[in-house]
Amino acid sequence: MTLLVPLVQRVFGVLFKLLLLMIFVFPFLWMISTSLQTFRETLSYPPTLVPAVPQFINYMTALEAGPFGTYFKNSIIITLSIIVIQMLVLIPAAYSFAKYKFKGSGLLFSFVLLAFMIPGQVTFIPVYLMMSDWGIGRTLLPQIIPFMTNAFGIFLLRQYFKQIPEELIEAARLDNASELKILMKLMLPMSKPALATIALFSFVSHWNDYFWPLVMTDSAAVRPLTIGISMLRETEGISNWHVIMAGNVILVVPILLVYIFCSKQIVKAFVYSGIK
Amino acid sequence: MMDKHRILQAIRPYALILPAMLGIAVFVIYPVLYLAYLSLYKYNLMNPAKSKYVGLENYTAILAREDFYKALVNTALYTFGTVVLTLVISLAIAVWLKQSTKINAFIQAGIFTPHIVSVVSISLVWLWMMEPNLGFLNFVLKSLGLPTSQWLQSSDTALLSVIIVAVWQGIGYYVLILVAALQGISPSIYEAAALDNASKWKVFYKITLPMISPQLFFILVIMTIGSFKVFDTVRMMTNGGPNNATNTLVYYIYQNRTTNIGYASATGMVLMVIIGILTFVYFRMLAKKVHYQ
Numbered sequence: 029m030t031l032l033v034p035l036v037q038r039v040f041g042v043l044f045k046l047l048l049l050m051i052f053v054f055p056f057l058w059m060i061s062t063s064l065q066t067f068r069e070t071l072s073y074p075p076t077l078v079p080a081v082p083q084f085i086n087y088m089t090a091l092e093a094g095p096f097g098t099y100f101k102n103s104i105i106i107t108l109s110i111i112v113i114q115m116l117v118l119i120p121a122a123y124s125f126a127k128y129k130f131k132g133s134g135l136l137f138s139f140v141l142l143a144f145m146i147p148g149q150v151t152f153i154p155v156y157l158m159m160s161d162w163g164i165g166r167t168l169l170p171q172i173i174p175f176m177t178n179a180f181g182i183f184l185l186r187q188y189f190k191q192i193p194e195e196l197i198e199a200a201r202l203d204n205a206s207e208l209k210i211l212m213k214l215m216l217p218m219s220k221p222a223l224a225t226i227a228l229f230s231f232v233s234h235w236n237d238y239f240w241p242l243v244m245t246d247s248a249a250v251r252p253l254t255i256g257i258s259m260l261r262e263t264e265g266i267s268n269w270h271v272i273m274a275g276n277v278i279l280v281v282p283i284l285l286v287y288i289f290c291s292k293q294i295v296k297a298f299v300y301s302g303i304k
Numbered sequence: 305m306m307d308k309h310r311i312l313q314a315i316r317p318y319a320l321i322l323p324a325m326l327g328i329a330v331f332v333i334y335p336v337l338y339l340a341y342l343s344l345y346k347y348n349l350m351n352p353a354k355s356k357y358v359g360l361e362n363y364t365a366i367l368a369r370e371d372f373y374k375a376l377v378n379t380a381l382y383t384f385g386t387v388v389l390t391l392v393i394s395l396a397i398a399v400w401l402k403q404s405t406k407i408n409a410f411i412q413a414g415i416f417t418p419h420i421v422s423v424v425s426i427s428l429v430w431l432w433m434m435e436p437n438l439g440f441l442n443f444v445l446k447s448l449g450l451p452t453s454q455w456l457q458s459s460d461t462a463l464l465s466v467i468i469v470a471v472w473q474g475i476g477y478y479v480l481i482l483v484a485a486l487q488g489i490s491p492s493i494y495e496a497a498a499l500d501n502a503s504k505w506k507v508f509y510k511i512t513l514p515m516i517s518p519q520l521f522f523i524l525v526i527m528t529i530g531s532f533k534v535f536d537t538v539r540m541m542t543n544g545g546p547n548n549a550t551n552t553l554v555y556y557i558y559q560n561r562t563t564n565i566g567y568a569s570a571t572g573m574v575l576m577v578i579i580g581i582l583t584f585v586y587f588r589m590l591a592k593k594v595h596y597q
Contacts, residue, residue, distance in 0.1 A: 045407060048397070049414045052476065055429045056417070058440055062432065075443050117323045124320035136321060143328040145583050146336060149533045149554045150576045153561055153569055154338035155331060177327030207316070236422035238536045243558065254424045258540060261428075269432050280425045287420055291413045294420065299480050 056280070063087070063274040070269050083270065090275035093263045095248055099256035106171050106241075106252055107234045111227055114178040118226070122182050123211055126189035127197065144179035152243045159244070170244040171252070175234070181226040188222040189215055225297035232294075235283060253279055336576070342569035349565060362570035372571070374548050375556040378463060382552060383531035385467040386474075390527060391520065394475050398482035399512075412483065416476030423473070427540030430469045431456065456541050459549035466537050466550055478523050485519040486512070525586040529579055553578075 062070060064082040090096075124130075125137055148155075151174075159170040192215060200210050216223070238254045245251050257279045264271045287294055343362055348354040366372050397415070401408040418426060433440050434455035442452040455465045489512065497507050513520075535554040538544060544551035544559070551559075553575050560568035 042407060045401070045411050049411050052415045052418060052472070055433055056421075058433065059425075059429045071438060073438070073443070074447075075438065075440055117327060120320035121324035124317045128317035128320075130314075130317040133317070136325060139325065139328055139333070143332040145579065146332050146576065147533055147579070149535060149557070150572050150579070151332065151335035151339065153557075153565060153572060154335035154342065156561075157342075157565075158335070158338070174331040177324045177331070179328070182324060232420050236420075236424075238422065238424050238540070242539070243561070254422050257428070258424045269435075269438075272428055273432065276425050276428050280421055283420055283422070284417070287417065295413060295416060295480060298416070298419075298477055299484050 056284075059273045059276055059280070062269055063277045065270050067268065067270055086270045086274035087278065089271045090260060090264070090278065093260055093271070093275070094256050096253075096256055096278075098249060099251055099253045102168060102250060103235060103252040103254070106168055107231055109168075109172045110175050110234050111230045113172065113176050114181060114230055115223070115227070117176050118178050118181040118185060119211070119216070121177075122185035122189055123215060125182065126186045140177075140179045140182050143177060144183065148174070148240055152240070156244060166247060166250060168250050171241055171250070174240075175230075178226065178230065180229070184226060185219060185222050188219045192218055221296075224293060228290075228294055228297050231286070232283065339569050339572050339576075342566055343573050345566045347565035347569075349562065355566075358566065362567045363573075365567060366570055366574065371548060371551070372556065375551045375553050378548075378550060379532055379534065379552045382463060382467060382470075382534055382550075383528055385464070386470050386531045387524060387527045389467065389471045390475055390478055391523060393471065394478035394482055394523070395520075397475070397479050398486055399508075401479065402483050402486040404487060408483075412476070412479060414476075415479055418473040419477045421473075423536035424540060426469065426473050427537050430465075430472075431541055434465055457546060459545075459547045462542055462546060462549045466534075466541060469537055469541070470531070470534070474527070478527075481519055481523065482516060485516040489515045521589070525582070529582050529586075532575070532578060532582070 061077060061079065063086055064084070065076055065079040065086075066081075066083055069076040069079055121140075125133060125140075155170070155174055156165075159165045164170065196214060197210055200214055205213070236254065237252075238258065241252050241255050245255065248256075257275045260272045260275045344357060344359060346356045346358050346361075348356075401412055434442075436442060436452070436454050436457055439455070441455065445452050453461055456462050493511055493515075494507065497511055502510070533554055534552050535558065538550050538552055538555045539558070542550040544555050553571070557568045557571045557575065560571065
């Protein structure tokens with residue numbers, strides 16, 4: 029009896045935790061279930077939890093509602109270009125801010141912090157006008173180049189670089205290593221966690237981005253997946269939930285796969301960014 | 305030869321930061337100045353040459369328009385609701401899940417999932433969940449014998465519904481941060497409190513809360529600034545409606561962005577000032593250190 033009470037408590041503890049988990053996971057299961065239902069099943073009461081026959085055709089219907097090949101390709105090009113360009117820009121900048129003393133570095137770094145604080149929701153109107161003026165409004169560039177400087181990335185990597193002992197760098201210099209070699213062979217390998225954090229962050233935020241492509245694009249040719257999926261409600265009718273949810277699954281699956289395979293790194297990256 | 309080397313040395317730090325600074329100058333500093341400039345004009349999108357300088361007219365128009373105040377109040381209510389609910393719930397969950405066990409880590413990863421999914425998906429799923437006639441939420445309420453709700457479709461509950469979705473999506477991240485903070489508290493402090501026979505509530509108020517106050521403050525600030533920029537869920541789920549019940553500052557700017565660029569820009573300047581003030585307060589308080597030391 030005395031042994032039984034803690035056991036029962038433990039079982040209830042786990043049950044309540046699973047209940048809590050369901051609050052956050054159920055909507056996604058509901059999305060998948062709906063995406064496989066017939067239109068009639070989505071109208072039934074009580075709601076259909078498991079479709080009688082999985083309707084994979086909903087996915088075809090969703091994909092035929094717009095140029096989803098183009099949307100998908102645009103999302104990949106935009107996200108990867110941003111990550112590559114950001115890395116090329118932020119690594120040298122972080123190195124310079126962390127390891128060189130130069131006139132005006134404090135002031136220049138405060139500009140990085142300023143950039144960190146001013147959001148796209150403030151700058152989008154002028155940036156849109158600039159892009160049209162430059163004649164690149166109808167390309168993918170308005171969704172890529174405004175993000176070339178990742179202020180958060182510079183900040184994070186600079187902190188990381190600073191922690192690498194000066195003696196290591198001096199020793200390498202005595203060995204006649206060039207600055208480029210020091211950066212590539214010493215600094216970067218030692219900063220892998222920070223680089224992974226920055227890349228994951230960029231991937232998640234730009235793959236998911238809705239606001240910026242919405243205000244920057246006027247034509248299907250340059251739109252990413254998020255916009256394509258959000259437009260399903262207009263093209264498919266607002267009550268065709270089975271098709272809308274099928275499109276939604278297509279949008280969520282890539283990011284969920286990434287999350288399932290590296291949830292530990294992602295969780296660590298997010299915690300790290302929050303505490304520093 | 306020696307001189308060349310020295311010049312190179314002197315230039316190098318600047319050359320390395322040049323691309324980053326160029327990005328900031330072109331895509332942050334210049335647009336802000338441009339925004340300020342636009343806010344003083346009655347801008348003609350079709351023919352910019354016909355734009356007319358109007359001084360501060362756009363700003364006085366903002367102050368005179370009721371829909372602006374409506375958007376401002378909605379944004380403030382949204383921010384308040386989201387911040388308070390998130391802080392309280394994430395703290396409760398974090399205290400519950402703070403022991404580092406396998407199941408707790410698993411639950412935390414699950415709760416965190418919505419945070420990395422696009423707002424587009426989240427909004428669509430919740431639009432469906434909150435559908436008044438067929439949606440799952442009302443089905444659950446009805447099954448439990450509770451009154452159902454019109455959720456997003458009534459101006460009384462729409463803003464609250466948007467808040468619920470925001471809290472649901474964001475909470476996993478804050479649980480992670482708070483759990484990490486709670487695990488960072490040294491056990492010896494709790495042992496000392498146990499020796500003094502302090503009650504559980506007292507330990508929580510006098511030890512736990514002060515010890516994690518920096519993280520709580522971090523969450524407060526990050527969320528306040530983030531909430532003032534709310535747009536995606538509003539655009540996806542309500543389009544500011546019904547009857548402007550969920551119109552927020554950024555959505556308001558978005559609505560006016562093509563028809564009235566000068567006015568939208570002036571509103572953008574107002575948004576920037578609000579965010580600036582919030583950030584300033586953050587750094588001031590950070591300097592004073594909200595901490596136990």
